[in-house]
Amino acid sequence: MSAVRVGVIGLGRMGRLHAGNIAARVPALELVAASDPAPAAGDAASELGLPLAADWRDLVGDPTIDAVLVCSPSEAHAEQIVAAAEAGKHVFCEKPLDRSLDAIDRILAAVSAAGTILQVGFNRRADPNFGSLRARLDAGEIGQAWLLKITSRDPHPQAKEYVLGSGGLFVDMAIHDFDLARYLLGDVVAVSAAGAALVDPELADLGDVDTAVTTLSFQSGAIGVIDNCRQAAYGYDQRVEVHGALGMLAADNELATTVQVADETGFHRPRLPEFFLDRYGDAYARELELFAEAIAGAPPLADGRDGQHAVAMAVAAHTSLLERRTVALAEVLGEPVIS
Amino acid sequence: MSAVRVGVIGLGRMGRLHAGNIAARVPALELVAASDPAPAAGDAASELGLPLAADWRDLVGDPTIDAVLVCSPSEAHAEQIVAAAEAGKHVFCEKPLDRSLDAIDRILAAVSAAGTILQVGFNRRADPNFGSLRARLDAGEIGQAWLLKITSRDPHPQAKEYVLGSGGLFVDMAIHDFDLARYLLGDVVAVSAAGAALVDPELADLGDVDTAVTTLSFQSGAIGVIDNCRQAAYGYDQRVEVHGALGMLAADNELATTVQVADETGFHRPRLPEFFLDRYGDAYARELELFAEAIAGAPPLADGRDGQHAVAMAVAAHTSLLERRTVALAEVLGEPVIS
């Protein structure tokens, strides 16, 4: 079986990461071209040994390319995905699909019409710990799930310029947790959020928060809660806990090393891995393997509807924060509100 | 220094627990009388070697008694505390002070007028782990506190008859967590809650929930979240975590034993202690020592205002659950709403 021929749109951090993974670890994909309008992209492309186009349309229009990885800024996603789908190409897109739910509607319509694969880059679904947790949940180890808790904290706040363009905590950072919640416990019907700018109080002037607690009501009746913070002095903190009728399943942080020291001040373990690329290194490679499998007929790890619902949850959380009330997802998705 | 002469009102589970602790572990208090209208109380009184009155007014009217422990059903608290204060007696009262904030206002007024001590039975403030956590927080080990997380789950649901009379999850069970939150991070200005009857769906018909997530906004700007459940298959789960500018402080569950076994299915530790009297055994004795110290002039571990605010938080949580919105504590306390 020959490899799927792939072009990557955008050679920023994520584009280069995926390109490297494909070359080293995903034989089912073959990276054949890249596009990026930035002058600096030339170096990255030569390092990867890829022909570089300034215009992404060259990739989408190339009949020898089967699929594209959309790793451009999120404002560009919708146009690129729609064009790629119309050209019959499968798409792997970094999150968020788009910050506008209307734009996402257009994306979903185009992909549906084309019958192509759309996979969203929710890498945590490919993490072996979370995967094991879900498998054991599905196997009934703790019976019916009642409570989900996700802790998700970055080691360091992003630069303010990045935050400004990112759409804010919910759609930029918590979106991964929103999707992980759905991956584990299914659809969410209502969202409530509290938040504040505590790491950097100036963020409040930009209408953003850096610390938040978001409560989720699942269709199943279960309740979930996510706590986010843009700074954790001890490293990248990623934990999940599900409490249910027969007990609790928990995925704790991975340790950088098993070595600990005991001295006159006590017992000491090293800080957590600093960087999401370290923590989720295997997951980033695995999600591309699954993209190849989806093109071959398997269901994608996270599809367009998953991408849509995570953004809807972010929009609902933001609305809840502003209006100090619980927001039904149906309001946001424009569906008839049944309550 | 001679011991404070104490009468106990109510010889139910809590009354007997405190009586036993005073006899064995709190030399600064001397238990001299008990009252309880129940016929069965006679046995408990003789076992404790105490004269038993059927009417609590006998204790409050006894000039040789310095203080009373109010361990009666919560409907009786207000009348008993007010009468005791008017008789110049110090009062230690089990939670909640009362389920009505109006009644609590009367309690606080009477105690204030009498100049006596009122201490509320928030035993978790006397737990050495939580005490150590607060001391380290106050010492600045993690800088400014941003996020508080409390997990509080009972091993088994209470009997339905108990729940019916208890006032529901928030005022009966979560009230301990509400107070612990204030003990650690100070006053709360707003509350939001989500909840469901998942352990026993029939509770929904009684207007109660058994699983809840409550979000708190502190005056300091920090955000808190409490998850409660009436059932935890693995035992009594009591954890606290505070995340702040310089890191995280966490108090994990106490283990019943340090023994673990590894076998062909993996590594196994025993379930958590079943019973709150085991988990907080030392704290129950310690809070009475601190009551004696308060009578001698120290500030009480938890005073009337603490008792009031915890009930106000419970009322706010209940309102939030019903109205699906964030509820300011000022609304509930009848203070001018400033937002």
Added chain:
Amino acid sequence: MSAVRVGVIGLGRMGRLHAGNIAARVPALELVAASDPAPAAGDAASELGLPLAADWRDLVGDPTIDAVLVCSPSEAHAEQIVAAAEAGKHVFCEKPLDRSLDAIDRILAAVSAAGTILQVGFNRRADPNFGSLRARLDAGEIGQAWLLKITSRDPHPQAKEYVLGSGGLFVDMAIHDFDLARYLLGDVVAVSAAGAALVDPELADLGDVDTAVTTLSFQSGAIGVIDNCRQAAYGYDQRVEVHGALGMLAADNELATTVQVADETGFHRPRLPEFFLDRYGDAYARELELFAEAIAGAPPLADGRDGQHAVAMAVAAHTSLLERRTVALAEVLGEPVIS
């Protein structure tokens, strides 16, 4: 049932500890008299409210006394135990029974002739963690036991004067571990030891070591190993592990608190409890309860033969260290050597 009337011989640290425990926690024993020739003992006796004799013979000769606690220097043990047994009194004796196996033979003969109870103060047998480990071992949780590992390290070295009179690491410190090994896996047939003076190299001039590894061959065929050190910067380290056909049972250190902090340097837990009285506080009270039960007919927690075998193991370990060879216990105990 009336309490056993007890006299304590020696009001040093252990004598005072046991006296305090009897008063507060062991109703089945009643402490009625003390003896100690030291002038300073008067204060301790008045604090305990006990009549004080300068001569231990006064206690042994007192017909109203049922039992004595021998907490004197170990050189005095043999004479005191023999006299007490001859006077028909039960004896609880601190370890070691004596440093000479010949003297221990005389002790065992006297006790056997008198038909009285002799219990040796091997407090670790009364520790709930080790007790739980043994119960689970006996219940077959890990099948046949193959390997026993004991780690036993003191927080700080003893003063050199103490060490000089103590008989050295094996008979003073490791004796507890030797007994614990027998408590868990039964009789030992051979011992091999390696050791060095590393904490304080000057100890080598006194013929002692402060760091040692002792290997045990059990009658059952199992092998054991004990590592001892007179100094552990992180506190009093007391761990046990048994590996067997179906897995491993381990008793880890008890923690002083469940609180941990995470900061930019990592995750930190406090040091271990400093003091053996903290670590084994409950065990010291429990062993006296069991002494009362032994007087009432139950088998003692550790009897004269247990006291003898632990000393024999210490002697064998010391011989092994000097002669760089495995030493059979039969050699030391004067039994016919079968090998």
Added chain:
Amino acid sequence: MSAVRVGVIGLGRMGRLHAGNIAARVPALELVAASDPAPAAGDAASELGLPLAADWRDLVGDPTIDAVLVCSPSEAHAEQIVAAAEAGKHVFCEKPLDRSLDAIDRILAAVSAAGTILQVGFNRRADPNFGSLRARLDAGEIGQAWLLKITSRDPHPQAKEYVLGSGGLFVDMAIHDFDLARYLLGDVVAVSAAGAALVDPELADLGDVDTAVTTLSFQSGAIGVIDNCRQAAYGYDQRVEVHGALGMLAADNELATTVQVADETGFHRPRLPEFFLDRYGDAYARELELFAEAIAGAPPLADGRDGQHAVAMAVAAHTSLLERRTVALAEVLGEPVIS
């Protein structure tokens, strides 16, 4: 810099493992040929895309080959290494170099005369946890090292036929621990061992043991102890602990997943990884990278003297077991015995 051209002698489990690692993860080596007399080796060679010689002399005689990996049965090592060194080829050899110290003398002489690199396959030196532990030890985090403890247990006993040809527990299994001990704390001067056939009592008839405790005396004065067992129901158990003047450094087992479950029977973590290839997967690749670096001028991870001393320790342990005495390494190595 062009890759080192390598031939692999022996396509058994280790030969195939190294071949796979070179292809996927070690660009500094290029595998160009294989030899193996077994008829089944043809399949492995084609799968690896390698020309296969039946006679290893073909590889050693091939002037285009720079280095060989000796993965043949250990009886063949000496002749192959000597021939390779005489042909000017660098050698990576699986442990043990040889079971005879005389043969190892010949190996060392040949390699020394040729001035080529000889690296022994002590993969644990390349494990990141043990590497981190040693770096922190060398950095003085716990001051002078006093006590080393290594736990090393296989999940399942080897087939009896394998054991028969393997040279027994010490030279086949414990040799890795002997080398790890030297890697961490330096040269060993004396060895004492106790052992028994407990997993499979029939092994005793073959003169072997399956459970052993080996005590080491280091030149530095420190003491070490290794416990080995051929069976551990809970998986492959690999732990190291070093205790010293300022505290303790410990490397615990790696976990297969961070997920744990709590249910009514307690808290449960999965068993340890089953297989040494899982546990040390990265280390096997890393040791080959370091072989390439050694050829380029760096010191090898483990050289001929390391290979020699580990075998000498195994011989000393076996002698100690038989003669029930401490055996000086100098006796075994034929050096003048100074004691």
